[in-house]
Amino acid sequence: MPDFISLYNQKKRTAARCLDLIRSDDVVVAMPDNHEPEDIIREMHTIAPRVKNVMLIKGANNMYRCIVDEGMDGHINSAGYYFGAAHRQGNLYGNSSYIPTDIPDFEPFYNAVSPCTVFIASVSPMDENGNFCAGLCLQWGHEFIKSARDIILEVNPNLKPMKDGIFININDVTALYETTHGLWDLPTINSTPEEQKVAENCRELMRDGDCIQLGIGGLPNAIAKTMYDLKDLGLHTEMVTATMGEMIRLGVITGERKNFHKGEHIGCFAGGDLALYETIFTNPKCRMLPGTWVVDPVTIMQNDNMVSINTAIEMDLTGQICSESVGARQVSGSGGAFDFAYGALHSKGGRGIYAFTSTSKKGYSKINCLLKEGAQVTIPRNYADYIVTEYGIAPLRGRTVRQRALNLIAIAHPDHRAELRKQAEKYFII
Numbered sequence: 469m470p471d472f473i474s475l476y477n478q479k480k481r482t483a484a485r486c487l488d489l490i491r492s493d494d495v496v497v498a499m500p501d502n503h504e505p506e507d508i509i510r511e512m513h514t515i516a517p518r519v520k521n522v523m524l525i526k527g528a529n530n531m532y533r534c535i536v537d538e539g540m541d542g543h544i545n546s547a548g549y550y551f552g553a554a555h556r557q558g559n560l561y562g563n564s565s566y567i568p569t570d571i572p573d574f575e576p577f578y579n580a581v582s583p584c585t586v587f588i589a590s591v592s593p594m595d596e597n598g599n600f601c602a603g604l605c606l607q608w609g610h611e612f613i614k615s616a617r618d619i620i621l622e623v624n625p626n627l628k629p630m631k632d633g634i635f636i637n638i639n640d641v642t643a644l645y646e647t648t649h650g651l652w653d654l655p656t657i658n659s660t661p662e663e664q665k666v667a668e669n670c671r672e673l674m675r676d677g678d679c680i681q682l683g684i685g686g687l688p689n690a691i692a693k694t695m696y697d698l699k700d701l702g703l704h705t706e707m708v709t710a711t712m713g714e715m716i717r718l719g720v721i722t723g724e725r726k727n728f729h730k731g732e733h734i735g736c737f738a739g740g741d742l743a744l745y746e747t748i749f750t751n752p753k754c755r756m757l758p759g760t761w762v763v764d765p766v767t768i769m770q771n772d773n774m775v776s777i778n779t780a781i782e783m784d785l786t787g788q789i790c791s792e793s794v795g796a797r798q799v800s801g802s803g804g805a806f807d808f809a810y811g812a813l814h815s816k817g818g819r820g821i822y823a824f825t826s827t828s829k830k831g832y833s834k835i836n837c838l839l840k841e842g843a844q845v846t847i848p849r850n851y852a853d854y855i856v857t858e859y860g861i862a863p864l865r866g867r868t869v870r871q872r873a874l875n876l877i878a879i880a881h882p883d884h885r886a887e888l889r890k891q892a893e894k895y896f897i898i
Contacts, residue, residue, distance in 0.1 A: 500527025528552025550801035603633025710740030768811025787849030796842025837891035
């Protein structure tokens with residue numbers, strides 16, 4: 469029998485000593501969300517004086533000095549396909565840049581151009597076979613780990629092994645350290661009265677047995693709660709949220725009417741409360757699978773009655789939807805938005821829904837004749853289906869540009885409708 473314990477102890481270090489493995493020109497890929505190795509990234513700024521051209525690829529979580537401090541550019545730079553607060557701040561100093569891609573394409577596309585040399589991840593403790601597991605977030609990992617020269621693990625007893633996770637054997641690990649920090653605990657965001665009305669309008673488009681995908685935030689939470697009276701919903705989603713966990717426990721999501729992976733609750737990563745994680749760890753019907761498969765439109769469309777519900781920052785009167793930038797400034801990312809829009813649109817009985825309040829917190833209309841200068845188009849107009857605000861539902865699928873514009877003006881905030889019509893006439897849209 470191999471002596472896994474001895475090997476474990478030989479490779480055990482502090483997080484600071486693990487940083488000794490990182491060299492100039494390395495591409496360091498950190499697994500995201502619950503598998504982000506917080507302790508080592510928290511200390512990564514300390515190696516900036518001795519390295520050049522290190523690229524750190526990570527998710528949207530947490531604020532780290534190696535990303536947000538001035539002077540990192542050229543020593544440690546960071547990138548990701550979803551811009552979190554740290555990326556946005558680091559971008560102001562030239563430290564961070566955005567990778568335009570969808571979830572299913574990110575890992576194969578990026579690794580083909582800039583292969584991962586150092587793979588870092590937070591994982592469950594070693595089992596009797598010498599294996600560690602990362603299973604709560606599988607947005608990426610399978611390809612990056614294959615090209616890595618070094619594998620550094622953060623071992624956390626709060627993480628548990630999952631049958632579909634990434635398993636890493638101690639023989640393949642270069643170094644490891646131990647930690648006990650908690651899991652990614654997302655606070656519940658309460659919805660506004662306007663969001664409640666948007667949710668009620670979305671409910672009109674839902675049916676028993678639908679297979680759903682939802683985002684995160686006060687509005688998606690409100691939309692989910694309107695579905696509690698529905699029966700046998702299915703789940704095929706990018707992110708499994710706390711509200712979805714509650715729907716599983718209540719028996720609202722059963723998957724019994726799914727035609728594809730019947731009875732299984734499918735996602736590629738989870739983020740929520742401790743009750744959600746316990747549900748995923750203990751319910752064998754909950755499966756986290758690779759984002760390259762889960763978020764592939766060809767996979768998504770195999771679910772009959774697929775209903776994708778997402779939010780948006782703004783849209784224009786022809787149906788172009790921006791969900792990731794304010795003007796030219798990148799604030800989030802496309803994630804799987806386009807993939808689910810396309811997949812739902814081509815699902816038998818499927819619906820693609822974009823739901824948002826008609827105005828921003830500052831009172832600006834989110835439905836505009838033209839997108840703001842520099843705004844990124846997340847969903848091309850060809851794939852826009854239903855748009856929902858607190859003022860109603862605008863169907864766009866199969867409609868002319870004129871019909872789309874009139875439908876959208878009808879659900880815009882009343883204070884902006886006259887100006888929208890005037891602008892639409894100016895540009896010969898109506």
